[in-house]
Structures are given as C-alpha cells and as structure tokens.
Amino acid sequence: MRDRGARLIAKELQLELSSEARTLYFHGESMRPFLVEGDAVVVAEVEWDDIRIGDVITYRVQDKFPTRRVVRRSKHGLHLWCENWRERQFYVAREDVLGRAVARKRGDVRITHRDAEWTAARRAALSAYWCRFALPLSVDLARRALAKALRLAGLRRPRSARDAR
Amino acid sequence: MGGFLANTDKVAWRVVDGEAVIVHADSSAYYGLNATGTFIWEAILTTPLATEDIAARLSTRYGLGREAVRADVEAFLASLGEEGLLLEVAEPGAGPDGAAETGSGPGPGRYEPPTLAKFGELEQLVLSGE
Numbered sequence: 001m002r003d004r005g006a007r008l009i010a011k012e013l014q015l016e017l018s019s020e021a022r023t024l025y026f027h028g029e030s031m032r033p034f035l036v037e038g039d040a041v042v043v044a045e046v047e048w049d050d051i052r053i054g055d056v057i058t059y060r061v062q063d064k065f066p067t068r069r070v071v072r073r074s075k076h077g078l079h080l081w082c083e084n085w086r087e088r089q090f091y092v093a094r095e096d097v098l099g100r101a102v103a104r105k106r107g108d109v110r111i112t113h114r115d116a117e118w119t120a121a122r123r124a125a126l127s128a129y130w131c132r133f134a135l136p137l138s139v140d141l142a143r144r145a146l147a148k149a150l151r152l153a154g155l156r157r158p159r160s161a162r163d164a165r
Numbered sequence: 166m167g168g169f170l171a172n173t174d175k176v177a178w179r180v181v182d183g184e185a186v187i188v189h190a191d192s193s194a195y196y197g198l199n200a201t202g203t204f205i206w207e208a209i210l211t212t213p214l215a216t217e218d219i220a221a222r223l224s225t226r227y228g229l230g231r232e233a234v235r236a237d238v239e240a241f242l243a244s245l246g247e248e249g250l251l252l253e254v255a256e257p258g259a260g261p262d263g264a265a266e267t268g269s270g271p272g273p274g275r276y277e278p279p280t281l282a283k284f285g286e287l288e289q290l291v292l293s294g295e
Binding site: 005006007010014015016018024026027028029030037041043064065066067082085 | 177179181186187195284289290295
C-alpha cells in the first residue's frame with residue numbers, strides 16, 4: 001500500500017483511538033460557542049440508528065474531518081448545520097459518518113454529552129436552526145395549503161392591504 | 166515456550182485490499198503490512214501463537230516447508246516487537262493442529278515474506294470547523 005493511501009486510513013484510525021487520554025483538536029469558528037478553536041474533543045464510534053437530532057458528528061471529506069451538528073436525518077444521510085455559520089447547511093452520506101462527539105475539554109473544564117451544559121447547547125442550537133429554517137418553511141407551507149384550499153372551494157384568497165392599494 | 170499476541174490495546178488497524186494499516190496510539194506512528202504480514206497479524210489478534218505455530222499456518226497456506234518460512238516469521242515478529250505492536254505472553258494458544266485458516270484477503274497468491282513498513286508519524290488529528 002502506498003504511503004498516501006495508508007496515511008488517510010491512518011488518520012481515520014486516529015479517530016478510533018480518540019479517548020479521554022487521547023483527545024482531538026478542534027479548529028475553527030463555525031461551531032462557536034459550543035466548540036471553539038483549541039477545544040479538546042473525544043469522538044466515539046456511533047451506530048447509524050443511534051444518531052439523534054442535535055448530535056455533533058465527525059465525518060470524512062477527502063482528508064478533512066468536519067465536525068457539525070445534526071439537524072435532520074434522511075434515509076441515506078444526515079443534514080448538518082453549524083450554529084455560528086447559520087446561512088449554510090451541509091449533507092453527509094451515511095457511509096462517511098465516522099463518529100460522534102461525546103466529550104469536550106476547554107481549559108480545565110470537561111463536559112460530556114450527558115451533562116446539562118451539553119444538552120442546553122444542543123437545545124439552543126436546534127431552536128436557532130428551527131427559527132432560521134424550519135419555521136419559515138412551515139409558514140410558507142401553511143400559506144400554500146390555505147391558498148390551495150381556497151382555490152378548491154372556489155373562493156378567492158383575501159387580498160392583503162398592500163395589494164389593495 | 167511463549168507466544169505472541171497483537172498489542173491491540175495500543176493500536177487501531179484496518180485491512181484494506183488484503184493489507185493492514187496500523188496506527189500506534191502512543192507514538193502516532195503508522196505502518197503498513199503486506200498480505201503475508203496481514204495474515205499473521207490477523208492470526209495473532211486474539212490468540213497468542215508461538216513462532217512455530219505461525220510458521221505452520223504460513224506453510225499450510227502457501228504450501229511451503231515450515232523451515233522455509235520460519236526465519237521470515239522470526240524477522241517479522243522482531244520488527245513488530247521493536248515498534249511496540251506485539252505482546253509476548255507465557256502461554257501460546259492453539260498450535261498447528263488446531264490452526265484455523267485466518268486472513269481477510271481473497272486468497273494466498275504467491276508467497277512473499279511478511280513485511281512491516283513504517284510510513285511515518287501522524288500529527289494530532291484536527292477536527293475541522295473551518
């Protein structure tokens with residue numbers, strides 16, 4: 001096997017070796033405030049069926065290992081989002097998911113995915129996501145459904161004040 | 166006589182196309198095994214085997230005499246030991262009579278002496294948050 005191919009595999013194997021004693025280094029600003037530059041993170045293997053909305057997962061993109069929050073599941077992949085990069089959404093295929101963040105150490109403070117601080121961050125991030133994407137989508141869907149129902153009933157949709165001018 | 170067991174507490178490994186890639190947890194060094202080396206590695210993952218047992222398995226697999234492969238096995242085990250990838254235990258497991266065929270490769274192919282290639286050391290893994 002060539003060095004380059006082996007190196008990529010070896011980097012993924014480093015994730016398997018991740019533990020309290022062998023943490024991984026988080027780089028970047030996209031997951032702030034939950035993860036900030038220099039945070040030590042433990043990533044554990046996770047079964048596909050155990051992945052939940054709000055989990056922070058690590059996946060492979062060529063030789064990089066993005067780490068983002070799950071906001072939606074689909075049959076063959078996950079939809080991801082970063083709380084500090086709100087305009088963009090990401091998608092990862094099931095086979096590229098490598099693990100789930102289960103602990104974070106920042107300075108001397110360590111929390112795990114079972115701690116209240118972790119849960120609160122998950123809740124806050126999902127609320128922000130739903131306000132940003134899901135709620136406007138729901139309102140739009142409701143508006144379309146109403147318009148369709150009115151059309152089928154032979155009624156005209158009430159004109160807004162702006163249209164009436 | 167003692168046996169040899171893969172130091173699985175200290176390493177992670179994966180077999181791709183019949184060849185293993187191994188990472189040592191403490192040194193972050195990573196290695197590649199050829200097909201013969203991978204066959205031996207998989208044989209000693211769970212059961213400690215003596216040098217003779219491993220040579221017997223190899224000779225059965227490749228249709229060679231035990232003595233012909235014994236020196237290769239010894240050299241290979243020595244290289245694994247030098248890199249901290251091997252444990253020496255007092256009691257070996259199943260001998261040649263109980264030797265089961267192992268290995269995840271497609272077939273034995275032509276015999277090549279088992280080799281361990283050290284590719285280098287990995288820097289700390291970075292989780293990308295852009």
